[in-house]
Amino acid sequence: MNSNQFYSVFSLIFMASFTVSVLGQEITGLSIMQLVDDAQRQTNNSSFNKMQLSSCKFGVASGRITCAEKPRVKSLESVAKNYGPNLKDTKSVTITIEPPSERGIGMLNFTYDEIGRDNETWLYLSAIGRVKRIASGDSDEETEPASLFGSEFTTEDTETGKLEEYSFEILDETEIAGRKVWKIEMTPNEERSKKTRYSRQIHYIDKERHVALRSEMYDRYNKEVKRLMAARVELVNEVWMARSLTMMNLVTNRLSNMAFVEIYTDVTIDDEFLTQRTLTDVAFRETELEKLRLILD
Amino acid sequence: MSSRLGRARTKTTRLYSFIFLFGVIYGQDNSNKSLDDILLDDNIDFAFDDSIFNSPFETEQESSTNDWLDNFTIKVSQQLYSQINHHRIPITPTLSIDRKRDLEINRLGTNVRYQNVFAPGWLLQASAQLRLHWAGDYQSEVENKNFEWEFRGNELFLQRSFANQTIKLGRQTVVWGETLGNSVLDVININEFRDFSIIDIEDARLNQWLLVWDFFGDDSDFSSFINFFPEFNPNPVRGSPFFFEMPFDLTEYDREGDLIFEVGTKWKRSFKGSDVSLMAAYLYENQLSFDVPSEAFKNPKPKVNDFVLFGFSVNRALGKLLLNLDIAYSHDVLLGSFNFLSNTSMNSGSSSKANRLGTSFGFEYAVNNNQNISIGIQAQKLTNIDSTPLDNFSGNERKVFGSWLARYSNAFNNGNLTVSSTLQGDLKGESLLALMDVTYNLNDKWAISTQIISISAADNSPLFLFSEDVRLGATVSFSF
Numbered sequence: 001m002n003s004n005q006f007y008s009v010f011s012l013i014f015m016a017s018f019t020v021s022v023l024g025q026e027i028t029g030l031s032i033m034q035l036v037d038d039a040q041r042q043t044n045n046s047s048f049n050k051m052q053l054s055s056c057k058f059g060v061a062s063g064r065i066t067c068a069e070k071p072r073v074k075s076l077e078s079v080a081k082n083y084g085p086n087l088k089d090t091k092s093v094t095i096t097i098e099p100p101s102e103r104g105i106g107m108l109n110f111t112y113d114e115i116g117r118d119n120e121t122w123l124y125l126s127a128i129g130r131v132k133r134i135a136s137g138d139s140d141e142e143t144e145p146a147s148l149f150g151s152e153f154t155t156e157d158t159e160t161g162k163l164e165e166y167s168f169e170i171l172d173e174t175e176i177a178g179r180k181v182w183k184i185e186m187t188p189n190e191e192r193s194k195k196t197r198y199s200r201q202i203h204y205i206d207k208e209r210h211v212a213l214r215s216e217m218y219d220r221y222n223k224e225v226k227r228l229m230a231a232r233v234e235l236v237n238e239v240w241m242a243r244s245l246t247m248m249n250l251v252t253n254r255l256s257n258m259a260f261v262e263i264y265t266d267v268t269i270d271d272e273f274l275t276q277r278t279l280t281d282v283a284f285r286e287t288e289l290e291k292l293r294l295i296l297d
Numbered sequence: 298m299s300s301r302l303g304r305a306r307t308k309t310t311r312l313y314s315f316i317f318l319f320g321v322i323y324g325q326d327n328s329n330k331s332l333d334d335i336l337l338d339d340n341i342d343f344a345f346d347d348s349i350f351n352s353p354f355e356t357e358q359e360s361s362t363n364d365w366l367d368n369f370t371i372k373v374s375q376q377l378y379s380q381i382n383h384h385r386i387p388i389t390p391t392l393s394i395d396r397k398r399d400l401e402i403n404r405l406g407t408n409v410r411y412q413n414v415f416a417p418g419w420l421l422q423a424s425a426q427l428r429l430h431w432a433g434d435y436q437s438e439v440e441n442k443n444f445e446w447e448f449r450g451n452e453l454f455l456q457r458s459f460a461n462q463t464i465k466l467g468r469q470t471v472v473w474g475e476t477l478g479n480s481v482l483d484v485i486n487i488n489e490f491r492d493f494s495i496i497d498i499e500d501a502r503l504n505q506w507l508l509v510w511d512f513f514g515d516d517s518d519f520s521s522f523i524n525f526f527p528e529f530n531p532n533p534v535r536g537s538p539f540f541f542e543m544p545f546d547l548t549e550y551d552r553e554g555d556l557i558f559e560v561g562t563k564w565k566r567s568f569k570g571s572d573v574s575l576m577a578a579y580l581y582e583n584q585l586s587f588d589v590p591s592e593a594f595k596n597p598k599p600k601v602n603d604f605v606l607f608g609f610s611v612n613r614a615l616g617k618l619l620l621n622l623d624i625a626y627s628h629d630v631l632l633g634s635f636n637f638l639s640n641t642s643m644n645s646g647s648s649s650k651a652n653r654l655g656t657s658f659g660f661e662y663a664v665n666n667n668q669n670i671s672i673g674i675q676a677q678k679l680t681n682i683d684s685t686p687l688d689n690f691s692g693n694e695r696k697v698f699g700s701w702l703a704r705y706s707n708a709f710n711n712g713n714l715t716v717s718s719t720l721q722g723d724l725k726g727e728s729l730l731a732l733m734d735v736t737y738n739l740n741d742k743w744a745i746s747t748q749i750i751s752i753s754a755a756d757n758s759p760l761f762l763f764s765e766d767v768r769l770g771a772t773v774s775f776s777f
Contacts, residue, residue: 052350052351052353054350054351054353055711056349057710064346066346066349067349067350070740071349071350071351072711072713072738072740072741073350073351073741098741099741099742099776100370100371100776100777101370101372101741101742101776103370104412117569118570118614120567120569120570120614129470129472129502130472133572133612133614133619134614134619147667150708150711150712151711152711232347232354243354244347252710254710254711256711257350259347259350259353259354261353261354272461272513275513276518276567277463277511277513277518281456281458281463281511282412282414282420282422282456283414283418283419283420283456283457283458283463284418284458284463286414286420287414287417287418287458290414290417
């Protein structure tokens with residue numbers, strides 16, 4: 001897992017309000033998703049987040065989805081910053097704060113916009129005491145997306161950009177949870193099909209706030225395998241975003257909830273912080289994080 | 298006797314094959330059940346109630362409070378291990394050792410870790426462990442007590458980080474190399490070979506008094522250390538599985554005022570899809586060397602040996618595959634010090650040295666998000682042996698020798714349940730250790746794990762005294 005993916009999650013597929021109006025031009029699925037993509041980068045850049053990641057087996061009770069067991073909860077802190085041409089590459093680091101048995105486990109991730117260039121991930125396991133590179137190249141054929149901290153969120157669910165590798169179609173204009181939405185089908189092209197587990201995805205984008213309220217992921221047999229639901233859509237730093245995302249795995253009957261407890265953007269982040277040193281050097285990491293916490297307080 | 302040994306090995310081979318395959322088969326994802334019975338239609342309200350996730354937005358204020366207790370991480374665990382296969386180990390046609398079913402380990406362990414960034418750029422870190430050996434544990438049996446306890450300080454260091462440098466002074470570990478499990482470069486940290494129980498790697502490592510200096514450059518990093526007080530692998534504890542009675546006792550190294558130290562430096566750089574390291578160090582071999590005493594009733598004195606190591610380490614990520622390679626060239630290592638540690642690994646009275654070229658190659662393959670296969674091979678070769686007659690040695694050191702390791706693991710339910718199986722053997726095919734482990738995390742605090750370990754060894758293997766041993770173990774732990 002990597003912290004960039006967290007930003008990607010709430011940005012790419014689901015969220016963001018746009019100062020750019022799509023009114024006055026032909027509305028297409030691609031144009032809507034392009035705006036979402038731009039908003040994602042806006043929210044990624046120079047950000048510091050505190051998150052809670054909860055996972056459990058789920059069931060249906062009284063017409064509502066609920067945990068069928070006590071959820072396992074992780075508290076995380078993450079920092080991200082954009083680099084490269086047009087700020088389309090992202091470096092991010094995420095550190096586990098709780099539970100105590102996993103404290104200090106961290107991940108550094110470099111995400112490249114360049115087609116064909118693998119993203120790079122390093123994991124620090126405090127028990128092993130060293131940084132370990134993770135094979136997580138997502139541009140190779142048949143590559144399995146990596147799980148985010150063992151949750152139901154994967155790198156593919158949170159991937160950014162590469163919209164040119166998909167075709168889009170607005171299937172319907174309907175309502176969900178009392179909100180008017182565009183129902184957009186996102187289908188990978190032949191090249192992308194080799195790299196994705198999903199034959200298609202359907203997103204329900206809030207027409208007014210431009211937040212995906214629901215997303216459905218289908219496998220190659222056209223069976224819905226995952227569903228993502230958004231809640232707590234709030235205006236954060238002039239951007240509408242879902243602060244609570246829940247990914248349901250309809251095959252394993254388990255779900256993970258990603259709660260953005262605190263979100264800060266446009267903070268000053270030293271380039272040195274987004275290196276492997278942050279994973280291993282506790283004094284350096286905590287000193288820099290404390291600076292961020294104090295600024296935000 | 299050979300036919301009896303052959304039948305016994307066949308039995309053991311079947312057993313560890315079963316252990317490994319059971320792990321693989323059980324580890325397969327069998328969770329592809331349909332959830333059609335759970336209707337997910339538009340009529341269902343999917344607005345999740347935050348309360349089912351511990352109300353994260355309501356606990357925001359609480360989480361921001363800084364309690365001094367947050368600096369502590371404590372783990373309490375109770376461990377039981379038994380040798381469950383009653384068998385005999387033939388030593389000669391007329392002599393054999395009876396290996397009865399026996400409880401070997403019954404201990405309660407507490408690990409405490411303290412980590413406090415008490416000022417900007419300053420870190421104080423300490424860790425220690427306390428073990429209580431209950432009745433039945435080999436350590437309390439030896440002392441003929443109902444329980445025996447021991448305390449060990451692990452880490453105690455002060456760290457100062459500033460600009461692009463970090464200095465750490467105190468008791469700590471330094472880890473080198475890329476290959477997990479079979480690294481030839483992870484030479485700074487020495488392991489506590491006490492018994493066959495499975496313990497956390499933090500417990501296994503023996504921290505040493507070091508001064509470590511790290512420099513973080515724009516493109517590459519340097520790390521250097523000085524070890525002021527090199528320590529060595531502890532001798533087998535009387536009563537432990539590794540201990541066998543001999544007419545003499547192994548003694549600890551007596552420094553007698555000798556000033557010995559270790560020093561090393563490492564350069565590391567990350568390239569596109571790859572990390573590369575170069576290392577050089579002046580070290581002492583972790584394993585003490587003993588000569589069989591020439592006089593009766595006299596204990597052998599351990600010998601220490603210094604040598605120089607040059608190392609190269611690299612990894613390469615290729616999609617789901619991660620390749621690791623360590624190469625180490627050691628100058629002037631002591632012959633006979635490569636054997637598995639036990640009272641049986643005695644030298645024959647020589648101090649011959651040689652240069653050693655070691656390589657460790659491994660790969661990890663992520664089958665999917667939950668399943669992982671890793672394989673490592675470690676091989677060593679002596680490149681020049683000095684003029685001392687080789688008749689003093691078994692001859693094993695003249696050939697390529699080393700070990701291999703294969704591991705499969707599968708995690709279920711977001712990592713709550715992990716099943717893994719491991720096979721480890723030597724390159725000559727003389728010994729094989731099979732391990733299956735099932736760990737279940739009941740919640741964030743409680744975990745329970747069970748292991749079964751089987752050993753098969755030829756009579757010329759350093760492990761032959763453990764051949765046909767089967768151990769069953771369980772550990773319950775509580776972390777907070």
